[in-house]
Amino acid sequence: MGPLEIIRESRKHAQATQKKQAESFERLGILGDFAHPYLTLSRGFVVDQLKVFGRLFERGLIHRQEKPVYWSCENATALAEGELEYHEHVSRAAYVKFPVVRLSGALREWVEKAGDGLRGGREGDKLREGDNLNGGDKLSEGDLPENDKLNKHDKLCGGNLHEHDKLNEHDELSEGKLSEGNPTEENKSTHQLEPISALVWTSTPWTLASNRAICINENLKYTLVESDEDGMMIVASSCLDAVRQLKPGLRELGVEFAGCDILGSRYVNPLVGGGAGATETVGSPTEMPFLHGSHVTAGTGTGLVHTAPGHGQDDYLVCRRHGIAPYSPVDARGRFTADLPGPLRDMAGLKVLTRGNDRMIDRVRSLGMCFHVDNHYVHSYPYDWRSKKPVVIRATPQWFIDVSQIKARTIDALTGRVKFCPPRGLRRLTSFIANRDEWCISRQRSWGVPIPVLYRRDTGEPLMSSGVIARAAEVIAAEDVDAWFAPEDGAAMARWLPAGFTGDPAQYTKGRDTMDVWFDSGSSWTVVRDYLRREGILDQAVSRGYLADVYLEGSDQHRGWFQSSVLTAVGSWDPEKVEKGGLEKSNILEKSNILEKSNILDKPIILDKPIISDGSPNLESSTTSTNLEKSTSNLQSSTTLTNLEKSTSNSEKSTSTNLEKSTSPYTANKLTSTSPPVSSTKIALPTLPYHNVITHGFTLDEKGDKMSKSLGNTIAPAEILDGNKQRGIPALGVDGLRLWVSQSDYSSDVTVGPTVLGHVAENLKKFRFTFRFMLGNLHGFGGSAHRDPAADPLGGYAGDPLGGYAGDPLGGYTLDPLDRYTLSRLQALEQTASQCYREYNFARVVKETNFFVNNVLSALYFDIKKDCLYTDAVDSPRRLATQAVLAEVLRTLVSVLGPILPMLAQEVWTASPAFLTRGVASPFIAGWHPVPTAYRRPDLEADFTRLLALRDRIRALTDTATRRDRAVRNSLETAAYVTADPEGKLFAFLKKYNSYLADYLLVSRFVLNGQPPAHARYDYRDAHADIAGLGHCSISLVPSDRLKCPRCWKFTREEGTELCGRCQHVVDRRGRMQVEG
Missing domain, CATH: 3.30.2320.20 (Class I aminoacyl-tRNA synthetases (RS))
Structure with a gap:
């Protein structure tokens, strides 16, 4: 299927799914304008999203880079961190030996010391400083790669190599000195050194083909161990016990040294053909360095980390500082490619996570590099959230948002201006943002919003500018997103180029990457903004500092929607470019910043100049611009930002001029493009997408186990609505489902099953019986029509100190202490429920209402008042007062329970007497019913x-x-x-x-x-x-x-009478009224 066919089929599927979701939402009693929903596939939404992208570009937050990203082999696309799930995963982990072929002066001393006790007449291969494994080559200054040179005034103190481990002919190595082409006295030593290996541990043996360095921590302690089978090896002292358990015969050699003593040494990777006398081939440098990495810890492995910059984030950042380019011979489906080094090309086409991994371990064994293999290493591993399959990390050119420039302002805004429920959500969201420097936003899919970039057909160089972005938005607004993916070439490409572009449109083609779906959802605040603008209340929203009151989603959205929404909102905010209403106005229609490639790693040349006639950027004076020469990274910070915004990790900082000029085989010369850097502007308060963030957990079965189709413990919402007799699930309807959700502590994972739902059914039944009792006993009651104008406005009883007040809805009724107590508790319930709803604490609303219904009404008020309701005269002051209280209780409970049980609330409202409904069709139109605070009687x-x-x-x-x-x-x-x-x-x-x-x-x-x-x-x-x-x-x-009265059942009847005095009076009065009538 071609892109357009995929888009059309995807659109049909999305529209059909949206229709089903809308029907489900309506059935669940969710209020919404379902006739006019906002959809991310709508043309207007796509255009707004492109405008957000354009503002991010103008602020210098968009750049292109080749770096390792999470990659779905099933879907052949890059993934963001928010699209990952972590599961227990079984891997084959390996301990691998890499031969060390050049020793730093400090390490040589330790090896000699250890070797003194090993020689015992045993002849070994010479391994002298500057010699390779054959011992035939002598080291001269020219033999050292540039990155291994030291400036002439630097010294090796305890082996601590400065900055890039560079050596210079005048620097000291141990007690000897290297001279141009001449062996040192040390080199003339007759001492013969034992062969030595660096022992690394990896849980991804398939990446060994991409090894470019070994990382150590210069602050850790290391030691030398030896065995007859494996020879001498370097291991971190803290990992020695764990390594010894793998081979109990391992012997310590009695030396311990700092990690910095290893720096300056070199090793080879026999897997790719490295070794003495080997010729260097593409993708397989002969000798490789030891580098310091702060990510190397003392807790796991061997303290020496196999480093493949094309397959790991830490690896990439460390190697980037040393000019070592990422190398990733893996295709989009997770298979080895023919770009493998020659000795490994027979593995091309093998899946790296399965057969390719096994074959690599076999090759490690055949080359004598294997120390140990753990065939059942269980660890947490990232999976694609869609395919549910494990992902790989591979280096590809992708588009990124530079989060490092905006994360401090974002965290400040979240901390001071957003409420989180539960409160721990703030810490979770801000920690994700604080630990994130970039957001990979490009995806290799046809369905989605395109990244508006053009590429030169001949060189692949990207052309991204405000003008290109604006043109894309204009064309898509007129023709829909399909226009971008339609095949076009030649002169037809002119419509995608900005006004004033004088080059040949036929030289360009449209990019095929689409934006991350979290960028789609993260732009949804534009819909709220547009709605507020249409309603004329956008100014109010901007003044209060947020657009939507609430964002509600699962706890996984701290890495997804919650995060992407605030990043796009803060990132696109520019206090110097605001329109009426306080929101930023984009000028992407006016600017035309053209992006071009630089030959210097991560130093793009960004032009703000017109295009010359041949379509090439006008490079006049650009390479000599002082600002460009000083700009060492597209991750630079504005001078007015806070410390956190200024502080990027050491791994993100640019390298020195020497590195940029380096001719080392590891130097990257990849395309890296970026948008203009953020200019220094005053700090302002951006309008945030939300004011409250509510996070809910996930659904578990009654045993607390995660629901899974394979376990057969899943429960569909339809089963709760309609019931499932075979599984013992009662039919709860919409209200039952909502009640179960509301009474649960949604801030954590929630359990559900037949037993839990059975309790919910009983609870729902209790609410229904309570309303039915009150409605039945309000029959014939007319509200204010039955008041006694001569009565105390607040009723009252003997000794009641409470006076009346104007407008009391129960004024004119003679209320006894129990009536007043019930109203006091009702007022407390209404106040608590109102506050809980404001705090989104639905479980407490249910809990407090349950207590009131069960303990105040059923067990007390109803139990006691049944007597007067059933046996008093219909117009007795006591009965009328009780009915007035019941009416107030019913009206209040409809308000309190209405948001949770909307169907029951509407049903009760429809059956309620006219004096309560006052002609209003629904309680949700009538609104919340406040109980007068004067009813509260703590005494x-x-x-x-x-x-x-x-x-x-x-x-x-x-x-x-x-x-x-x-x-x-x-x-x-x-x-x-x-x-x-x-x-x-x-x-x-x-x-x-x-x-x-x-x-x-x-x-x-x-x-x-x-x-x-x-x-x-x-x-x-x-x-x-x-x-x-x-x-x-x-x-x-x-x-x-006394005797039992047959009418009221009380034992208050006098002997010789048929009824008690009260009942007799009621019966006689009724008889007189019938006669008179």
């Missing part, structure tokens, strides 16, 4: 804490009577006699609520300081009950001395 809540303590004491006695002794069927058969000190606090407290306590304690009669019957059928006692710090009392639970 009353404290009182009910004590009353409930007394209730618990009496309930314990009732349980004994009903469950153990079967003497009582329910508590209404009993009377409670409580005796307290008449002068104490407890007596005064109980007297205050005396008239309500029979109802609140669910007994038929409550007697304070009365004498219980002497000959009661039973008498359950608690002689020393402590009531919440008010004092002690004695409780006696005895049978009621």
Whole structure:
């Protein structure tokens, strides 16, 4: 399939998938303008993304470089760190010996010292300083590669080579001196040295073909070991025990020296044909250096690190400082290419992670380089998040964003202006950004937004300018992105070139790389910006410093969307170029900076000059420009940026002039292009894409195991919505799924399974029953139409100190203490829920609502108020007050639970009386219902804490009577006699609520300081009950001395009557009303 066919098929698939996702979102009760979604494939989005890219280019943040990148062999494309997953991986790791052929003076002394105890008449190959393995060549100044020369005033102190390990004829090597072509006295020594190897460890043996150096740490201690099979080897002292376990017969030679003593020595790689007298071929230098690397640690391997700059980030950075180019004979599918050195070319076509790796180990063995192979080395290894296959690292030319210039400002903005939920998200996101200097944004795919660059057909040199970027945006805005990928040549290419370009358009072709998908999603803040602009509120957003209130995604997006969004926003911000509304205005239509190649590593020549008639850049005076000569790296920092922005690692700094002039075979001469550097401007506050970042975990099964199709433990959302009887999953519907999510601590991984979902079903059922109870008991209630205008505006009860206030929705109802207590707890719930929603703490909303429903409503208010609701007159002040409280509770719970249970909330709203809905069709249109703060009664809540303590004491006695002794069927058969000190606090407290306590304690009669019957059928006692710090009392639970009323079931009927006094009054009044009616 060609690019255009791939694009069309991909577009069809994306549109079909988007339609299904929209349908799923709507079914899940998610509010959104699904008729007008923003899509990254839309023409307007692509154009906005190109404009963001253009601003990044203008700010000097875009550059092209050949360097190692993560590479998906399955999809044949580069990957960013955000596209990786790390899994346990089994590799074949190898310990490999590289023959050392030239010794520094310091290392020679240590080898001689160790060798004194080994010779014992044993004849060995001569290995003198400056000699190769054959011992026939003498070292002269001209024999040393340029990078190994020292300036004449430098000294070797303990073997510590300065900067680039360069040697000069006047520098001292141990006790002897090198002279131009003449052997030193040391060279004339008759001492014969033992052959010596550098022992390295690698978990990627297939990269040994690309070896270009061995890294040591000059601050570590090293030693020499020896065995009959392997000869003498260099190993870090800290790794000696681990190495000895591989071969117990290994012998220490009793010397220890600093890593810096090794610097200046040289070794060969027999795999690529290196060795004494070998001729150098392309890709296989004869002798290679030892280099200092700060990434070499004492903890693993041997303390000597095989270094392949084409296959490792640390390797590349170290070698770059020494002018050693990356070399990567691996193709896009992860196979060895014919660019392998001659002795290895029979491996061409083999997959490097499988057969190629095995073949390389076999070759290591056949050459006598193998010390040990670990066939089952388990370690964490990067995988492609799409293909789920292991990746490789290979050097290819790619486009990058220079994050080092903007990361300090980005971290400052995140730290001071963005809220994270959970808070640890800030540390995670900023640590990723702080440890990142570059972002590889080019991908080798046809589906995506193209990187707007043209290449010369003859040389492959890139042409990127503000004008080229602007033209690409203009053409795509008119014709869609397909136009970029359509084949064009000759004069047709003129439309992609900026005005004023006088060269031959036929000399150029369009690039085929597309942008990283995280650049796509990371540009989505432009949609919010455009929406705010259309609504006329962009100025407000800029003033507050952010566009969207919330970004919500999984914890993996700290490396993805969260990061790419803020990097593109901060990177494209320029305080000197702002339009109305405070957002940067791009001038990519006006500038025409042309990018060309320089012959100096990482020193691009960036022209701001017109193009001459032949289409070549006008190079007049450019190579002598003072600024260009001083510009040693495209990673330079603005002088006004913070220390972190100025501070790039040593590995990122440019090399010296000597390096740039070096003729060493390792010197890179690759194409490296970049955009103009960031100019020094004042620090300003960029408009951030978000104000809150919410991170959720991932779904695990009930055992806490990761869900996997192979394990058969996955649960699809549809199974939760519709149920699965075979798996024991109840049908929860949309509300059940949302309730499970909301009640979970989403800041960590969340478990789900039949048991968990069963609890959710019970919880949902409880909410439904609670609403049904309230709706049923509001039947016939008219709200304010039933108020008593003569009543206290706040109701009140004997001793209630609370006065009324204007506008009280419950004014005119006679509320008792339990009503007031329930409203106080309701107000606390509403305030807590409101705050929790603002903090995105949905689990606490569910927890607090559960507690209120179960403990305040069901177990207390409903349990007690059923009596008056079912048996009082429909117009009794007590019943009306209870209904008014129920209405307030229902309206509040609809607000509190509506965001979590929208279907149930709408259903309740539709069934609610008209005085509550007031003609509004939906609770989500009506908005949040605040409970008046005057309802909050901390003093009353404290009182009910004590009353409930007394209730618990009496309930314990009732349980004994009903469950153990079967003497009582329910508590209404009993009377409670409580005796307290008449002068104490407890007596005064109980007297205050005396008239309500029979109802609140669910007994038929409550007697304070009365004498219980002497000959009661039973008498359950608690002689020393402590009531919440008010004092002690004695409780006696005895049978009621009255009869059961068949209407209300209370034992309050007098002998000789059919009903209790209350019920008789209700019945008689109803009868009179019917007669009168």
